[in-house]
Amino acid sequence: MTRTVHVGRPQVAVRQGYEAVREAQQAALDAVKPGATADEVDRMARKLLQKNNLSKFFSHSTGHGLGLEIHEAPKIAAH
Secondary structure (H helix, E strand, C coil), rough: CCCCCCCCCCCHHHHHHHHHHHHHHHHHHHCCCCCHHHHHHHHHHHHHHCCCHCCCCCCCCCEEEECCCCCCEEEECCC
């Protein structure tokens, strides 16, 4: 799980970016339900970031499994 910390009062653009990422994360979490595919979950996050003109900065996957290894299946990413 990644956390973000800002020391001092963040600029408006920084706050807007943070909120956009938070909304994208929540959209992906809301999409997790029985029968949903990893691609659908990833698409919901990317859709919100695209709406906020931030998709060009999202080069990572939305998520992945965690077990004995750090990066395990399933991979939640664009296909």
